[in-house]
Amino acid sequence: xxxxxxxxxxxxxxxxxxxxxxxxxxxxxxxxxxxxxxxxxxxxxxxxxxxxxxxxxxxxxxxxxxxxxxxxxxxxxxxxxxxxxxxxxxxxxxxxxxxxxxxxxxxxxxxxxxxxxxxxxxxxxxxxxxxxxxxxxxxxxxxxxxxxxxxxxxxxxxxxxxxxxxxxxxxxxxxxxxxxxxxxxxxxxxxxxxxxxxxxxxxxxxxxxxxxxxxxxxxxxxxxxxxxxxxxxxxxxxxxxxxxxxxxxxxxxxxxxxxxxxxxxxxxxxxxxxxxxxxxxxxxxxxxxxxxxxxxxxxxxxxxxxxxxxxxxx
Numbered sequence: 001x002x003x004x005x006x007x008x009x010x011x012x013x014x015x016x017x018x019x020x021x022x023x024x025x026x027x028x029x030x031x032x033x034x035x036x037x038x039x040x041x042x043x044x045x046x047x048x049x050x051x052x053x054x055x056x057x058x059x060x061x062x063x064x065x066x067x068x069x070x071x072x073x074x075x076x077x078x079x080x081x082x083x084x085x086x087x088x089x090x091x092x093x094x095x096x097x098x099x100x101x102x103x104x105x106x107x108x109x110x111x112x113x114x115x116x117x118x119x120x121x122x123x124x125x126x127x128x129x130x131x132x133x134x135x136x137x138x139x140x141x142x143x144x145x146x147x148x149x150x151x152x153x154x155x156x157x158x159x160x161x162x163x164x165x166x167x168x169x170x171x172x173x174x175x176x177x178x179x180x181x182x183x184x185x186x187x188x189x190x191x192x193x194x195x196x197x198x199x200x201x202x203x204x205x206x207x208x209x210x211x212x213x214x215x216x217x218x219x220x221x222x223x224x225x226x227x228x229x230x231x232x233x234x235x236x237x238x239x240x241x242x243x244x245x246x247x248x249x250x251x252x253x254x255x256x257x258x259x260x261x262x263x264x265x266x267x268x269x270x271x272x273x274x275x276x277x278x279x280x281x282x283x284x285x286x287x288x289x290x291x292x293x294x295x296x297x298x299x300x301x302x303x304x305x306x307x308x309x310x311x312x313x314x
Contacts, residue, residue, distance in 0.1 A: 004103060005096025007286065009126055012103065019107035022276030023120025025141070026239060035122035037087055041142035046077040054131040061176050063102040064159045065190040067109025070134045075119060076194045076270040078140035080212035082148040082203025085196075088114065089137040093129035108136070117196055150227035153209035153275035157292040159232060160282045160298040162198035162272040165217060166245030166259055169266025174248060181251025185244035194270035198285070202274045206281045210274035216267035218305040222298040224273065231295030233302075238289045239263050264300065 004012055017030055028036035048070070050056055056066055071088060078085040090110065092103065110121055117140075171189025194212075202210055209228055213220050217239065225232040245259040245266075252258075270303055275292050276282045298305060 002095060002100045003096060003099050003149055007100065012100070012126065012191075015100065015185040016104050016107040019104060019111060020121040021111045021114040021119065021120055023087040023133050024118045026120055026122055029120070029122045030124075035087070035089070037122065037139065039141050042083075042147060043140060044078055044081050044140040044147060045137065046074060047135070047137045048074050048077070049136070058132070062109075063105025064109035064112070064164055066132075066134060067106040068191045070136050071110050071113035071119070072192050073212075073270055074136045074138035074196065075113070075117060075196055076199075076212040076214070078138055079194075079196055079199030080148075080210055080272055081140070081142075082145060082200055082207070082210065083140040083142045085117060085119050085138055085140040085198065087139045088125040089139075091127070091135040092124070093127045093133040093135075095130060095132070096128060098132065125256045133276040148199070148203045148210045148274075150209050150211050150224045153224055153228035153230055153232075153292045155230055155292055155294045157208055157275040157277055158282060158288050159221070159234065159273065159275055159290040159292065160278050160286040160288045161213070161217070161240065162202065162286050163195055164240040164242035164263075165213065165269050166263035166266050166269065167242035168192060168268035169262035170242070170245040170248035170259065172266075172268075173252065173262070177252065179252060180240050182244050182247045185242075185248045188242075188244065189268065189284040192268055192270045194272075196286075197277050198272050201283050202276075202286070203271055205276065205283050207274040207276055210272055213271050213273050214267055216265040216307070218264050218298060218300065218307055219267070220273055224275065225264055225296065228275075229291075229296065231293040232290060232298045233293055234290040234298070234300045236260060236264065236301050238287065240287045242269075261307050263296065263304065264309055274297065
């Protein structure tokens with residue numbers, strides 16, 4: 001087995017660079033001191049990081065899985081602004097013992113996630129480290145429209161989500177317990193599959209506030225409430241729970257309410273949560289789950305939520 005410690009940096013770059021996707025916005029891509037991109041409208045930028053044994057485990061995830069997740073969660077952040085992702089900058093820190101095949105798999109996963117959306121990898125960096133860390137900066141453009149933030153929801157708006165929730169957490173629960181009862185859920189944990197373009201769809205339908213659900217519905221909804229200085233009220237009976245989460249709960253011998261808890265607090269589905277000025281404005285592919293009221297904070301079924309969502313420092 002060849003490891004990255006057996007190669008120098010230039011040789012490793014030459015090996016994996018041809019596997020990376022290219023961006024339609026690219027004027028000058030990998031290989032120079034910086035990339036040069038064409039931008040239409042406002043430039044939208046976000047960043048995320050995946051740390052081994054914190055955000056992924058090598059016992060569960062292949063290099064392809066990590067590349068896919070690194071790309072998809074960042075593309076979703078741009079979509080949540082009502083913008084279109086164009087390019088990624090990817091930095092890999094890894095121990096010298098990391099197999100070269102793992103790095104090539106990372107590049108393949110990035111390509112598989114990015115190419116359907118016209119997103120490319122335009123640069124990045126490599127470094128040695130005691131554990132694998134994949135850091136991504138994503139760039140996008142608005143095509144002349146205004147970005148949708150978390151801060152403009154108003155009382156009277158309705159809340160809606162762009163997809164069924166809880167599958168990613170259901171997959172995690174199976175892997176954590178060492179019990180594989182539903183492969184779809186495991187697949188959606190390892191390789192999230194948000195409907196990219198749903199955020200732009202929400203923006204075009206007049207969304208007043210929006211964000212990507214990465215840390216769980218309740219935690220992320222509370223962020224919109226705080227930024228907009230309003231109260232968000234969620235009716236749990238309206239929250240769409242993914243079928244794979246329901247099957248997982250049953251397969252693990254849990255009450256079906258466990259699937260709802262995963263939908264409320266699980267995170268990593270990367271669907272969109274948005275406020276709309278009226279029910280008729282909500283896209284037909286979305287589901288209304290509550291409303292925006294005068295006040296502050298978040299309530300679920302009229303009370304503070306009983307689940308907390310993902311805490312990066314918890």
